[in-house]
Amino acid sequence: MLMHNPPHPGEVIKELCLEPLELSVTKAAEGLGVSRKTLSSIINGKSGISPEMAVRLSIAFDTSSESWLNQQTQYDLWQAEQHRKELRVKRLSAA
Amino acid sequence: MLMHNPPHPGEVIKELCLEPLELSVTKAAEGLGVSRKTLSSIINGKSGISPEMAVRLSIAFDTSSESWLNQQTQYDLWQAEQHRKELRVKRLSAA
DNA sequence: AAAAGCGTAACCCGTTACGTTGCACTTCGC
DNA sequence: GCGAAGTGCAACGTAACGGGTTACGCTTTT
Numbered sequence: 001m002l003m004h005n006p007p008h009p010g011e012v013i014k015e016l017c018l019e020p021l022e023l024s025v026t027k028a029a030e031g032l033g034v035s036r037k038t039l040s041s042i043i044n045g046k047s048g049i050s051p052e053m054a055v056r057l058s059i060a061f062d063t064s065s066e067s068w069l070n071q072q073t074q075y076d077l078w079q080a081e082q083h084r085k086e087l088r089v090k091r092l093s094a095a
Numbered sequence: 096m097l098m099h100n101p102p103h104p105g106e107v108i109k110e111l112c113l114e115p116l117e118l119s120v121t122k123a124a125e126g127l128g129v130s131r132k133t134l135s136s137i138i139n140g141k142s143g144i145s146p147e148m149a150v151r152l153s154i155a156f157d158t159s160s161e162s163w164l165n166q167q168t169q170y171d172l173w174q175a176e177q178h179r180k181e182l183r184v185k186r187l188s189a190a
Numbered sequence: 191a192a193a194a195g196c197g198t199a200a201c202c203c204g205t206t207a208c209g210t211t212g213c214a215c216t217t218c219g220c
Numbered sequence: 221g222c223g224a225a226g227t228g229c230a231a232c233g234t235a236a237c238g239g240g241t242t243a244c245g246c247t248t249t250t
Contacts, residue, residue, distance in 0.1 A: 021187060024226065031185040035209055040228065042207095050207060051175035055182060062188040065172060073168045077160060080146035087150060090126040092116060093157040121196060135198060139240055142238060 006078050008045040009071040015063050018043075032056045048072050101173050103140035104166040113138075127151045128190050143167050 018028055029039040033056060041047035049057070049072040051065075058065035112121055124134040128151060136142040143150070144167040146160075153160035 021189070023187060025228090028187065031187045032181045033185075034112045036227085037210085037229085038208055043119070044228075046229095047207060051171045052178070052182070054172065054209085055175050055179050056184050059179070059182065059184040060187040062186065065176065066169075069168050069172050070165070073164050074161075075241065076146045077149065077164050080150050081160065083147070084150050084154070087147070087154065088128045088172065089154040090128075090159065092112070092123065092126045092155040120198095121199065130240055131197075132199095132241085136238080139198080141198095145238060148238090 005073045006071070009049050009068065009075055010043040010045050010047075012071060013057070014043050017057070028060075032060055048076065101166070101170045104144050104163065105138040105140050107143075108167060109138050112144070112152070123155075127155055132167055143171065 017023070018025070023031075025040055025043065026036050029036045032039060032053075034053070038047070040050060042053070049068055051069060054065040054068040054072070056065065057068050097157050112118070112166070113120070118126075120135050120138065124131045127134060127148075129148070132136060133148075137148070144163055146164060149160040149163040149167070151156065152163050
């Protein structure tokens with residue numbers, strides 16, 4: 001169970017990848033092989049990191065694709081957990 | 096980096112949740128609050144486990160939603176990694 | 191044989207990632 | 221002041237996917 005709101009994975013990209021290398025969104029998008037808008041959407045929290053994008057990031061920044069996608073998973077899961085009480089689900093476990 | 100093809104998360108649901116409790120797809124779907132088809136699609140690998148479904152599973156089977164969604168992430172990532180070489184991405188890291 | 195329950199394929203809908211184009215805004219250098 | 225570059229954003233379209241409803245085939249039960 002996660003305790004606090006995880007940041008947009010896009011923020012992490014901006015802070016850990018673009019800013020240290022002084023890369024513009026345009027340049028980074030070009031290098032990643034996606035459109036400017038696609039990267040911009042991710043950085044601004046409008047879109048999530050897709051599995052393919054995770055692989056692109058891993059190539060461009062020599063990191064692990066798993067870490068990127070896990071960040072996105074944690075973020076999505078936190079969103080879903082916020083509505084846990086609204087789900088009408090019966091307990092099916094051995095109990 | 097993952098070494099071998101991870102199983103469909105749906106297979107795990109079937110083997111670890113339904114069969115031990117002798118639950119039919121219909122009964123399990125009813126308990127989870129989704130349609131028969133939705134659960135059937137997951138079990139047969141046609142659909143993945145969504146964040147919301149992960150929370151449903153965690154409630155119904157008293158497990159962690161994180162583990163379910165991570166399984167899905169690993170599966171999706173393995174699929175994406177299979178096309179790693181086809182992506183035209185430039186190295187942007189310090190190197 | 192008729193009825194009931196089960197699993198799944200077919201079809202439609204809403205959402206999302208992604209691309210393209212265009213526009214408005216800011217920040218530079220001239 | 222002016223143009224170029226960078227950025228964000230809205231609107232269009234495409235493709236893929238999760239989910240519901242319906243309908244069909246199969247098995248089991250009565």
